[in-house]
Amino acid sequence: MDYQHAQIAEFYDIANPWAEDADFYLSVAGLRPCSVLDLGCGTGTLCCALAELGHRVTGVDPAAAMLTVARNKPHAERVEWVESSAQRYKAPRRFDLIVMTGHAFQILLTDADALAVLKTMRGHLKQGGRVAFETRNPRVDWVDAWGERVRMLPGGLIETLEITGEDGESISFRTSYRFPTGALTTSSTLRFPSREHVEALIARSGLVVRDVFGDWNSGSFEAVRSREIIFIAQMAG
Secondary structure, three states: OOOOOHHHHHHHHHHOOOOHHHHHHHHHHOOOOOEEEEEOOOOOHHHHHHHHOOOEEEEEEOOHHHHHHHOOOOOHHHEEEEEOOOOOOOOOOOEEEEEEOOOHHHHOOOHHHHHHHHHHHHHOEEEEEEEEEEEEOOOOOHHHHHOEEEEEEHHHEEEEEEEEEEEOOEEEEEEEEEEOOEEEEEEEEEEOOOHHHHHHHHHHOOEEEEEEEOOOOOOEOOOOOOOEEEEEEEEOO
């Protein structure tokens, strides 16, 4: 998805309103103020909600257009915004909680990129801190589940998703937006690694898995039925 495009960045919140995944990550942070790093923060909805609760938040995203939207939200002035990829982010600070939400882990198409992000998490985590992120379960038939999907969104926006290819763990698709004054089309590829594959990468990064959930209510992961694989990890040792 070309989130560097200003108009697509503006459409993001319309197509992705607040949902149960955001509630889950708020609950992971808890009510006691802590330091939170959000890698791939997008338009900053979760960052601003965390800041409103009193958490000390840093939001990192590679797309300047997404950060422009983020900086104009309520409570955005309480958040440190950083334009950077998750792989290359470096700071002297350490955090109590590091999250990667919105299935952003799935845009990491190689083990090298995924491991680089996990090492970024490991390198910026306080002792006793936690990492939380999710990926979709590859056992689900996502091509069939998505098909050619058309959604009517607020403001006269029409979103169409069309699968364009499958290659091993990856699915490619085209997303088109029609709106009263024009149209935009963008292409994306997502990776669907298995639970076992992600856990192996987590171990290689120096982290250890503490919990794996299968839904946003912290239900147990079921290999065939669960749509999500939600990981909670900490430092090894």
